[in-house]
Amino acid sequence: MAAPVEIRINGVSHRVPADVSLAAALLSMGFGVMHRSVSGMPRGPVCGMGICFECQVIVDGDPHRRACLERVRDGMEVRTDE
Amino acid sequence: MPRNPDVVVIGAGIVGAACAWYLARAGQSVLVLEGGFAGGSATAAGMGHIVVLDDSEAQFALTSWSVRLLAELREELPREVECEWRGTLWVAEDESQLAAARARAGYYSSRGVAAEVLGPRDLATEEPALRSGLAGGLRVPGDGVVYPPALTRWLLDGACRAGAEVRQNVTVERITPGAVDASGGRIACGLVVNAAGAAAPRLTPGLPIVPRKGHLVITDRYPGLCRHQIVELGYLRSAHTMTTSSVAFNVQPRATGQLLIGSSRELVGWEPAVNQEILARMLRRATDFIPALARLRAIRTWTGFRPATPDKLPLIGPWSPGSGLWIAAGHEGLGITTALGTGRLLSDLMLGRQPAIDPAPFVPGREMPAGAD
Numbered sequence: 001m002a003a004p005v006e007i008r009i010n011g012v013s014h015r016v017p018a019d020v021s022l023a024a025a026l027l028s029m030g031f032g033v034m035h036r037s038v039s040g041m042p043r044g045p046v047c048g049m050g051i052c053f054e055c056q057v058i059v060d061g062d063p064h065r066r067a068c069l070e071r072v073r074d075g076m077e078v079r080t081d082e
Numbered sequence: 083m084p085r086n087p088d089v090v091v092i093g094a095g096i097v098g099a100a101c102a103w104y105l106a107r108a109g110q111s112v113l114v115l116e117g118g119f120a121g122g123s124a125t126a127a128g129m130g131h132i133v134v135l136d137d138s139e140a141q142f143a144l145t146s147w148s149v150r151l152l153a154e155l156r157e158e159l160p161r162e163v164e165c166e167w168r169g170t171l172w173v174a175e176d177e178s179q180l181a182a183a184r185a186r187a188g189y190y191s192s193r194g195v196a197a198e199v200l201g202p203r204d205l206a207t208e209e210p211a212l213r214s215g216l217a218g219g220l221r222v223p224g225d226g227v228v229y230p231p232a233l234t235r236w237l238l239d240g241a242c243r244a245g246a247e248v249r250q251n252v253t254v255e256r257i258t259p260g261a262v263d264a265s266g267g268r269i270a271c272g273l274v275v276n277a278a279g280a281a282a283p284r285l286t287p288g289l290p291i292v293p294r295k296g297h298l299v300i301t302d303r304y305p306g307l308c309r310h311q312i313v314e315l316g317y318l319r320s321a322h323t324m325t326t327s328s329v330a331f332n333v334q335p336r337a338t339g340q341l342l343i344g345s346s347r348e349l350v351g352w353e354p355a356v357n358q359e360i361l362a363r364m365l366r367r368a369t370d371f372i373p374a375l376a377r378l379r380a381i382r383t384w385t386g387f388r389p390a391t392p393d394k395l396p397l398i399g400p401w402s403p404g405s406g407l408w409i410a411a412g413h414e415g416l417g418i419t420t421a422l423g424t425g426r427l428l429s430d431l432m433l434g435r436q437p438a439i440d441p442a443p444f445v446p447g448r449e450m451p452a453g454a455d
Contacts (some may be wrong), residue, residue: 038303038338064302064379 005074016072023048023055023067026080034067035081057081087113087247089432090262090271092254092285094120096128096230097417098277099237100425101410105275106244108429113271114238114248115264117281121234124279127298127386128418129334129342130233131311132226133170134195135416136186137318140395140443145416146195147439148423149224163232164337169223171200171209171310172317173331173371176217179315183220190222197222211307211372220315227311227334230418237421254278257285259406273432275408276401280389282411286401290450291412293387295348297361302379305339307372314371317345329364331371341378343368345415347388354385390414397446398424399431408432409446 002018009031016025023045026034033042035056045055050069058079059065067078089105091098094116106112114120134149136142152165159165174180183199190197200219205212208221238248249266256263261270276282280293317330325347332344346364348357361383369376391397391412401407410428413420427444430437 063304 005072005076007072007074007076007078009078010080018072018074020072021048021068022057022059022065022070022072022076022078025072026055026057026067026078031080033080086270086272087111088272089113089275090115090269090273091275091277092257092262093117093277093279093282093411094234094238094248094250095123095125095277095279095417096121096234096237096421097279097410097413097424098275099234099241100421101275101277101428102241102246102248102425103237103244104425104429105432106241106246108433110429110433112241112246113269114241114246115252115254115262115269116248116250117253117278119250120238120248121231123281124386124388124417125230125234127296127384128230128415129298129311129332129344130164130228130230130418131170131313131332131334132228132419133311133416134190134222134225135318135419136189137394138443140440141416142189142193143439144396144420144423144427144444146193148420149226151422151426152226152228153224159228159233160236162229163236164229165226165233166337167224167226168335169221169310170225171205171312172220172222172315173205173212173312174217174219174315180217183218183315187220195222196224209308209310209312211374212312213371213373216371221310225311227336228418229336233418233421237425254285257407259404273406273408275410275428275432277410279411279413279417280387282389282409286407286409289397289409289411289446290391291389291397292349293352294390294414295346295350295353295385295387296344296415297346297356297364297383297385299343299361299365299380299383300336301341301343301375302381303339304341304378305335307341307374307378308333308335311335312371314367327360329360329367331367333368333372333375340381341375343375343380352387354387356383356385388414389417392450393448395443396420396424398428398444399441399446401446 046052055067088110187197283289314331397412
């Protein structure tokens with residue numbers, strides 16, 4: 001297994017395994033809610049393969065990134081819409 | 083609803099729904115027949131811009147009155163109608179457009195519709211996402227936005243509470259005096275309203291309406307990028323010249339945080355496929371005005387058919403004398419705005435009441451400009 005990488009989630013640094021999806025990393029850190037629906041309901045990953053669009057997060061300032069399709073990278077800035 | 087309704091309304095787009103709403107609330111028994119599903123055709127391909135326009139005195143009268151009728155309902159409309167009074171910001175690219183904006187502001191103000199001219203600095207303050215170098219704009223704060231299929235549904239629900247009935251997936255094959263032949267059989271009735279939009283001439287040959295195709299794009303949610311519905315003043319040239327194809331910058335922020343991007347106009351019959359070349363031109367025009375749009379994610383693109391008339395005014399009133407047939411169609415790109423005024427005007431005429439605006443410019447059998455279509 002590769003050395004862990006450091007990502008920032010909502011401004012706080014976390015060490016996560018290097019070879020996982022961002023959705024897996026977020027879930028393992030307890031971030032089940034990744035964005036909010038139009039009516040404000042909490043949303044998190046359902047399909048894990050880019051179809052359901054429920055795991056959208058902001059990655060390095062870019063909104064609507066699907067966490068299940070992102071690999072974690074060292075220094076990645078992630079914001080969930082909690 | 084009794085066996086033989088007083089009125090059959092053909093078409094449950096927003097115009098047919100508004101006609102049914104006013105007629106049912108005036109005590110008429112109303113049956114609405116819809117070939118597809120309510121609000122599913124041109125109504126679902128409209129932006130939902132509630133806008134006062136001054137192409138002609140008649141157009142100003144109908145649009146400004148319709149905006150007032152909707153504003154009177156503002157407390158009653160449920161949240162899903164997404165009615166927001168955002169105002170329209172008409173953008174002037176150069177001094178000649180700004181001069182035209184000043185003239186329009188004077189025209190609107192003198193007739194009781196608020197309008198103000200913005201210089202380049204005020205324009206940038208109101209909408210920072212607009213590119214620099216624009217001459218200014220015209221702000222019409224009383225304009226609004228709705229979600230058209232939801233407003234249509236609300237009008238139909240209200241008509242049904244007043245005793246109307248709506249039947250969907252019913253194809254009308256023929257209108258005859260005192261009856262319509264529908265896919266479920268013959269329905270005897272008093273009067274008939276043809277509110278079938280661009281399809282209206284199929285049932286009433288001779289109606290001067292052609293389908294004028296448009297494209298829409300909707301983005302993912304990017305709340306706060308713009309506040310007003312923003313339209314280029316050149317839009318009027320695009321909308322009012324019957325060229326084969328044209329595009330204009332028209333962007334609308336939705337209550338959901340999404341952005342609806344238009345607009346295009348094409349005369350290509352009933353071909354519904356997305357035209358990539360027109361779509362590209364339309365989006366280039368939009369990013370010319372708001373460069374940040376280029377980075378946003380579009381989630382859906384679709385088309386629809388505006389019911390266009392040669393003189394840019396809808397057909398509202400009786401068709402041939404004694405036929406019992408009435409027309410409420412041909413609203414082109416203004417059907418969402420003018421639905422309420424149309425429904426009210428038509429019902430007043432049908433019931434022999436004095437209408438609030440002059441019906442003469444909308445008479446369906448009026449003479450049309452030659453060669454306009």
